[in-house]
Each structure stands twice: as C-alpha cells, then as structure tokens.
Amino acid sequence: MSVKHALLTLLDRGPMHGYQLRTEFEASTGATWPLNIGQVYSTLARLERDGLVVPAEGGDESQRLYAITEAGHDEVAAWFATPVAGEPARNEVTIKLAFAAGTPGLDVAEVVQIQRRATMKALQDYTRARERAGTDLAWQLVADSLIFAAEAEVRWLDHCEAKLARAAALRSGPRPASQVPSAPAERSGSRR
Template identity: 60%
Template sequence: MDTEYAYSVSMSIRHGLLALLERGPSHGYQLRAEFDAATGATWPLNVGQVYTTLARLERDGLVAQDGVPDTEGRIAYRLTDQGRDEVRAWFGSPVNQKAAPRDELAIKLALAVTTPGVDVLSVVQTQRTSTMTAMQEFTRLKVRAAEDDLAWSLVLDSMVFRAEAEIRWLDHCEARVARAAARRPQNTAVETSSAPTGPAARR
C-alpha cells in the first residue's frame, strides 16, 4: 500500500476510534460495530485493524485498558485525558487536503494523455459510466436510509457530491482532450478514436 495513503487511512481510523471512545469504554468488537454503523460500513474495518490501532493508541498514551478482560477474553479501552485532548483537537481542526490520499484517477488520466496508444476518451467514458452507476446507487441508498440516521445520511451526501464533482471534472477532461486532439497531428500520445459522449460532443 502507498505509504501516504496508508498514513491517511490509519489517521482516520485512529481518530475515529478515539471519537467513539469518547462515548465510554468499549472493546474492539464494539468499536468496529459502532464505526460501521456510523459510516454505513462504507469503510469497513476488521477486528485486527481495530486492535492494532488500539495498541498504538495505548502506546501513545491516548487510551488505557479499562478493567480486566470479560468472560470472552476481550479487553475494554477508555480514553485518557490526553486522548480527550486529541479528540477535541481533531474536531477543532480542518482536514488537510495535502495529506489526503493521492487521486488515482487524476494520475491515470495524466499518464494516459502522455502514453502512446492509449484511447484517452475511452478511459474517460469508462470512468464516467462507473461513477454515474455509483452515484445512482448512493442516491437509492439515501432514499432508503432512515430519516433519523443522520450520520449515515451525511456520509451518503458526501459520496453523492464527490461523484457529481467527478463527473463534472470528467466532462471537462473530455472537452480538453478533444480540443487538444483537434490541434495535434495524428499518431500523437493522445488517442481519440472514440467519439465524445459528454459535453465535448456538443462543442
């Protein structure tokens, strides 16, 4: 896994578990269930991830074991004062976009336009179809989501908005690729054998 991506994911899990422990002591299985419930299992965790993260949080002094293991050998964890400070700092600060995972789609298109033999418009069209399908599914989930499930509804809103923005960006990319192709001689790195289906077709 890309180091930058792994760091971003681990930080999200780290602070997510701390926020859940703000509600009271819990063991790993409870935390996984609560995390999945809050996010609609959009980013499912496995118990191994949870306990590995808890061990690191304990090492850093942000959580501590609470009491003795239960009858099934599970250990509950609680926030320390330092952990509460960490949660407050997380909620009080913005997410740093520079620390977000690299955008695989942007990288793919950047390489597509500079790689001989790649049909860039086909790459765009394939992604647009996939993103539109995903957006329709998110919209269906929103309709079925319980009105009082605010946490899951907000996650779905975010996914719908991201999909909409990605489709607009893909339309923009298609138009720019088509214009660039019109100004280039044949047999260049940008291949446009597929006819545009988005806004580029109307320009």
C-alpha cells in the first residue's frame, strides 16, 4: 500500500494537516488499514523533502497545513496512470503452510482448518462492513476487495486441503485388495 500516494491524493483535494490526512485516509478505507500518526508525519516530511508538498498558509498554530505542489500533482497523475506491479506479496499464510508442510509430526490439515475458520470469520466481518458502507463508494470498493481476497483464500485453502489428502494417500501406498471397495452391485431389471 502506498501511503505516500494516498496522502498526495488527499492533498490534491486541498490543504490539510496531519490529523486530517489520517482521518480522511481511514475514512476512505473504512478504517481497514489504520494509519499511525507518526507514519503520516514522517511521510509528509519525505514528501516535503522531495518537493511534492509544501507548508501551506492558514490553520491554527498547533497544526501545520500542507499543500501539494505541481510536482505532487504530476506524481498523483503518474500513480493513477501506472498499473500496480504484479510482484507477489509476502503472504504469511502461504509461508506458514509451506513451512508446515515440511515440518515432521505437524498436523498440517489442522493448520489449514485453523486458518479457514479465521478467514471465514473475516469474510463475515467484511460482508457486514460492506453492508454498513451504505453509499460510500470508496469504502464499498475496499470492502469488496477484502471480500474477494478472503474468498480466494478460502478456495486456496480448499486446494491445499485436497493436495494434503492426495499426498497422504500417496505416502500410505496402495491399499491391499481386501481394503479396496468393490463396485456397487447392479440392480436387477433393466433401465430404459
């Protein structure tokens, strides 16, 4: 997530101070990604250093207003015109399951189930949040993204579970003929 670009986009709407930026950021994302005020001010300092924002006139003495520069406008336009790189993010669930699969004596299927329960709860929470979003388009889009990501994670966990079952079946080897289920007996009579 680009806090830098999000803050620049908010400043493109008009001058704001750090607390306003934090409040607007959290309102735009439905408070899904809480933003530390220290991160806001350290980002503003870098933006000022890079010539993308400047101190603005107005406001009270206790809170410094910032305004976007022409270079900042150009940075926002470039951000919106550039697709997000398709680099895979470090997903802790993926890493956890990859390491769990190689850990002797660990019930990886249970690790999958623990994650599935947590993801299903998150999915329910995101669905309720989307309903509360009302007509707020920004929050609807964020909630939809979270819902789709959670649904994808559930599908991936289903896939992991199936792979684990196949791997367990291969490890146990072929079953003796006495344990292989026989074909169901045909019913008498014919079907037409």
